[in-house]
Amino acid sequence: MKVNGKIFLEIASVLVLAGGLLLVAFQVNQATSITKAQIAAEGTSRWRAVDGTRQSETFAVVLAKSFENPEALTLAEMMELDAYYMGVVDQMASANSMMNSGFRDGLIEEDLAQAALTYFANAYAKAWWKQYRTVLVGEESRFIRLFDEAIMAVDASRNQDSYLAIKRELASQKAR
DSSP states (O other): OHHHHHHHHHHHHHHHHHHHHHHHHHHHHHHHHHHHHHHHHHHHHHHHHHHHHHTSHHHHHHHHHHHHOGGGOOHHHHHHHHHHHHHHHHHHHHHHHHHHTTSSOSOHHHHHHHHHHHHSOSHHHHHHHHHHGGGOOSOOHHHHHHHHHHHHHSOTTHHHHHHHHHHHHHHHHHHO
8 A cells, every 4th residue: 555655656656857947838838929029019019219310301312313323422411311221221231130049030041131222222222231241240241142142133123113103193193
């Protein structure tokens, strides 16, 4: 009887320990999910800040000038654009770090291609990247290579052409 009682207690202890380990695993998994959600929310907030810059009336004029006549940009306007594009690159570097550490799903190549299409499809932005990429410290060479490929793949007039197409569509609608 004593042996059976001892075996019963040992089995019960193993079951309690296994249950405790399962509970800890569940809590770790839940904490990881919460952390990923928080990181995604923070990333969205940072992108809104970058895109909010474009909505400033004075910056919109500078950005349009960089599409239409980049050679005419003043040094002050170039510095404004520098801060803007640095914000975009910082966001992409952050996304790359999050993906590499497993806190963000997806492929960095897809994010870089979308960023290139949205932000770097103009001659000024491409020239800016060509200069800025040489001073990136701490970024892995794969990230720089992939961003190079994404930026060079987009047409340098796409940003301006997109806005001009909207204007043509509006004129066409008005003519009807």
